[in-house]
Amino acid sequence: MNSTNKSPRLALTTQQMVRAALFTALVIVFAIIPPLPMPFVPVPLTLQTLGVMLAGLILSPRLAALAMLLYVVLALVGFPVLPGGRGGLAVFAGPTGGFILGFIPGAFVVSWLAARNQSETTTAAMIARNFGAAVFGGAIVVYAIGVPWLAMVTGMSMDRALMAVVVFLPGDLVKAVIATIVALRVAKLQIINNP
Amino acid sequence: MSLLNQTLEVSAKGTWLHRWPAGLKLLSLFSLGTALVLTDHIFILGASAVVAGLVCLSVHWPPFMRGSASSTRSSVFLWPLITLMAIVAYIGFVSGFEHALVVLCRLLALLLFAISVMATTSVTAMMAVVEKFLQPFDRWGWIRADKVALMFGISLRLMPVLLEQWHEIREAQAARGHRASPLALLVPMLVRTLQRAAEMADAIDARGGSSAR
Numbered sequence: 001m002n003s004t005n006k007s008p009r010l011a012l013t014t015q016q017m018v019r020a021a022l023f024t025a026l027v028i029v030f031a032i033i034p035p036l037p038m039p040f041v042p043v044p045l046t047l048q049t050l051g052v053m054l055a056g057l058i059l060s061p062r063l064a065a066l067a068m069l070l071y072v073v074l075a076l077v078g079f080p081v082l083p084g085g086r087g088g089l090a091v092f093a094g095p096t097g098g099f100i101l102g103f104i105p106g107a108f109v110v111s112w113l114a115a116r117n118q119s120e121t122t123t124a125a126m127i128a129r130n131f132g133a134a135v136f137g138g139a140i141v142v143y144a145i146g147v148p149w150l151a152m153v154t155g156m157s158m159d160r161a162l163m164a165v166v167v168f169l170p171g172d173l174v175k176a177v178i179a180t181i182v183a184l185r186v187a188k189l190q191i192i193n194n195p
Numbered sequence: 196m197s198l199l200n201q202t203l204e205v206s207a208k209g210t211w212l213h214r215w216p217a218g219l220k221l222l223s224l225f226s227l228g229t230a231l232v233l234t235d236h237i238f239i240l241g242a243s244a245v246v247a248g249l250v251c252l253s254v255h256w257p258p259f260m261r262g263s264a265s266s267t268r269s270s271v272f273l274w275p276l277i278t279l280m281a282i283v284a285y286i287g288f289v290s291g292f293e294h295a296l297v298v299l300c301r302l303l304a305l306l307l308f309a310i311s312v313m314a315t316t317s318v319t320a321m322m323a324v325v326e327k328f329l330q331p332f333d334r335w336g337w338i339r340a341d342k343v344a345l346m347f348g349i350s351l352r353l354m355p356v357l358l359e360q361w362h363e364i365r366e367a368q369a370a371r372g373h374r375a376s377p378l379a380l381l382v383p384m385l386v387r388t389l390q391r392a393a394e395m396a397d398a399i400d401a402r403g404g405s406s407a408r
Contacts, residue, residue: 015396017342021349022357022392026384028350029357034274036377045377054385070346078224079351080309084278088228088305094298182381189386 016063023059023067024074027051027103028081038174048083050175052103053138056110057130057183064107072104098149102142110137114183127180134176139169210254212311217320218327220312227308231301237293240300247307254311279306313351322348349395360387 012020030047038045055064074081078088082100091097113133115126143165151161212220231243279302287295322344329340364383 011339012342013396014399015393017346018349018396018399019389019392021346022353022388022395024346024350025353025357026388028354029361032275033358033361034277036380038377050381054381058385058389066346070350074347074350076225076228077221078228078305078309079313080275080306081354083275084282084302085272085275085306085309086279086282086302087309088231089225090228090232090301090305093232178377178381181378182385185378185382186385186389189382190389 016060019059020063020067021070023051023055023064024070027055027067027071028074031081031083032085045171045174045178046083049103049138049142049172050179052107052142053110053134053176053179054183056107056137057114057134057179058186059107059111061108061111064111065104068103068107072100075100093153095150095153096146097153099142099146101149102145105145106137106142108137109141110134113137123184127184130180130183131176134179135173138176138179139172210315212250212254212315215315217316218324220316221321221324224309224312228305231304235297237297237300240297240304243304244300244307247304247311251307251311254315279303318348318352321351345399353391356391357384357388360384 027048030051033047035044035046052068055067059067071081075087076089076092080087082091091100110133113129113136115129115133147161147165148158150156150164151158154161156164227243227247231240234240279299283295283299283302286298325347326340326344329338329343332338333340361380361384364380364387368379
């Protein structure tokens, strides 16, 4: 019909579409299952932002952002895909709306900064770089949108809004470590499976 | 099939809400979400929550009888409910009881109506709505409506499947006597999901897929 006016570079393959859509489903699952108990740490691990980091570390920047965009759209239409079975415009008008919108650039930045080509660097260098990418994209970028949003909606000052979320930073660091290790192991298994 | 599929999939029984067009249901869901943000009136929100609860019961009646083991079934909803209560308790702590009640009624009304819509609308019907809605953008050449609809459908349809997969992995680890460690759960979860994606994409392409037009 009208495939002529689209550049082939931008067109998604079926493989890419399904991958992105399945990551959307994965983030939904991570949002509604109970947090995981952790060894050595008394606080359980909530999985939603881990899904954002993993999407970034495993998918290309474009697909990672697309998967998160689809997640946000599903939430916006009103499907109960956010933690607590929430959804709808109500959440985006609320204090946590910015954090959820921040997932889109967040996953993009994680993927953009992450090292994908294993042959170029040592494993240690790759782990360090992917950890940095996960922290920067999955936490800093998400906060950079979420905190001003929180301040605006609740009428808090920026300092107070920042103080309100800073308690989540240690958890995000732990998640970045886990996401990095999981992504590395998955990448190795994928190579073994599809040589 | 399995428990989770019975919980989260469209029930075959035809209720009044089954007969509504899918587009109308999605539009109502979105409109309700928008309308409930615009009001802080506790009576309107409380009434909406009650009505949504009645709608949900009318399409899900009897509430906890479908499926064999209702205890496992309800555990799917238990955690989201605990999260919801924690959020409401936090709001109550920060900005008072009345505001917490407002938020609780608003979120409950939306959640119950969303569950009702999902229980009475097939994913195929929802995909058709998305495709139709995006048709103008497709005509302008911005997006491919059929591809967006397919992705939309895959996420919705595969969500219960991945939830089931997660429980399977958990049970497999538990059966081996492992205390659930995050890595032991997440690595197989991701690998299986990626494998599933590859298989699904092959299956779609083999059927003439969406990429050819």
